Amino acid sequence: MIRAKNIHKCYGDLHVLKGVDIHIKEGEVVSIVGESGAGKSTLLQILGTLDMPTTPEKYGSQIALDGQSYISMNDRELSRFRNRNIGFVFQFHQLLPEFTALENVLLPTRISGRNEKESLEKAYSLFEDLHIADRIHHKPNEMSGGEAQRAAVARALINSPKIIYADEPTGNLDSKNADDLHRLFFDLRDKYNQTFVIVTHNPNLAEITDRKLVMKDGQILY
Numbered sequence: 001m002i003r004a005k006n007i008h009k010c011y012g013d014l015h016v017l018k019g020v021d022i023h024i025k026e027g028e029v030v031s032i033v034g035e036s037g038a039g040k041s042t043l044l045q046i047l048g049t050l051d052m053p054t055t056p057e058k059y060g061s062q063i064a065l066d067g068q069s070y071i072s073m074n075d076r077e078l079s080r081f082r083n084r085n086i087g088f089v090f091q092f093h094q095l096l097p098e099f100t101a102l103e104n105v106l107l108p109t110r111i112s113g114r115n116e117k118e119s120l121e122k123a124y125s126l127f128e129d130l131h132i133a134d135r136i137h138h139k140p141n142e143m144s145g146g147e148a149q150r151a152a153v154a155r156a157l158i159n160s161p162k163i164i165y166a167d168e169p170t171g172n173l174d175s176k177n178a179d180d181l182h183r184l185f186f187d188l189r190d191k192y193n194q195t196f197v198i199v200t201h202n203p204n205l206a207e208i209t210d211r212k213l214v215m216k217d218g219q220i221l222y
Contacts, residue, residue: 001026001195002047002163005062009042010054016042018218029189029196031206034215040199041167048165049082066162083112087156091168093148095140101151102136108159119158126154129191130184146177157188166198170205178202
């Protein structure tokens, strides 16, 4: 599904990623753990095309999703590729406050030009799967933190991406809402064969994922 080889990232003299290799299989739920500053979020941003590795030609860096390399794409190509293939869930839901939950979820489909009727049907199905069908026409300030984060998950899933990257997706939730969302990740994997890569400090989530990758000092230890 996703393969990356010898990924480096430098910010000036700070060498954040030091030759990371990673392989994620289709349908896996993989967690990435490690202390703050280990490079977890930086790696996630690069895998998700939000950033690029430093001088890939120097290090022979490679990244491919489902066999398609995107390390040399220009910004326009990357935006199109990201919209069609990758979903994101962040610690804070990042829903647009002026739009309803449904309008927020449909935004990626409108950017990609997908069929509106099919997109609506998929959105309604996701709201049911995520147990927030009664919040579909609510704005973010009318929803609880857990509900808003579930809407953010629906937005990540709406274009049927090949992979979803989640950066501390339950870090802003109480323990009950966090546990509920953890279970939903696995339900969604089972229903849609969805692949998840999750950066987390939550030990409960890390222990129940299919694989736990541990990062330290810009490298994956195991």
